[in-house]
Amino acid sequence: MQQYTEPISRLIKAFAGLPGIGEKTASRLALYVLNAKGGYADELSAAIGDLKEKVMLCRECISFADGETCGICNDPARDASMVCVVSDYKDLIALEAAGSYRGRYHVLHGQLAPLKGVGPDEIKVVELVERVRAGGIEEIVIATAFDADGETTALYLKKVFAGSDVRLTRIAAGIPMGGHIEFMDGSTLGRALQGRQEA
Numbered sequence: 720m721q722q723y724t725e726p727i728s729r730l731i732k733a734f735a736g737l738p739g740i741g742e743k744t745a746s747r748l749a750l751y752v753l754n755a756k757g758g759y760a761d762e763l764s765a766a767i768g769d770l771k772e773k774v775m776l777c778r779e780c781i782s783f784a785d786g787e788t789c790g791i792c793n794d795p796a797r798d799a800s801m802v803c804v805v806s807d808y809k810d811l812i813a814l815e816a817a818g819s820y821r822g823r824y825h826v827l828h829g830q831l832a833p834l835k836g837v838g839p840d841e842i843k844v845v846e847l848v849e850r851v852r853a854g855g856i857e858e859i860v861i862a863t864a865f866d867a868d869g870e871t872t873a874l875y876l877k878k879v880f881a882g883s884d885v886r887l888t889r890i891a892a893g894i895p896m897g898g899h900i901e902f903m904d905g906s907t908l909g910r911a912l913q914g915r916q917e918a
């Protein structure tokens with residue numbers, strides 16, 4: 720990276736830190752920003768600056784929000800008795816894009832991964848337990864991934880809520896083993912929600 724002048728190589732390094740971006744692409748992006756017209760660089764820098772400052776966690780579902788609570792939790796048309804548990808925000812977006820789910824969510828911000836040292840304290844489980852304790856939730860739909868960590872997380876949730884009045888279901892039909900929610904198409908996700916089974 721010796722050939723680039725410092726501010727450019729700094730941006731290249733920042734872009735190269737993004738997932739799926741190699742050094743070549745990072746260089747191309749940085750030079751694009753440098754040459755872009757119409758205030759693009761300012762808009763990019765403002766958007767990135769706002770990200771950490773203006774995005775917070777919804778105090779209900781722990782999803783990303785631009786206020787104390789998110790748009791879904793604020794929507795009176797959404798069924799508050801049903802909570803779909805997803806491992807991350809990308810999965811919530813995928814389920815919303817599928818368009819068939821009318822309940823609310825809970826975002827764990829991770830999945831249990833004992834071998835990688837991710838235990839219950841590292842994901843947002845306590846918050847879910849507190850929500851259930853506060854009352855009003857009748858069904859928890861577990862929509863963690865169908866891989867080892869997702870299954871471990873689903874089993875753990877089952878254990879946590881065993882003996883409570885809450886009905887626990889797991890989305891099922893059409894999700895292949897090892898499947899990740901975010902990569903499912905809308906109709907598959909719709910069927911998976913419809914076909915959910917007792918966990």
Ligand SMILES: [Zn+2]
Nearest residue numbers: 777780789792
């Ligand atoms: Zn929310």
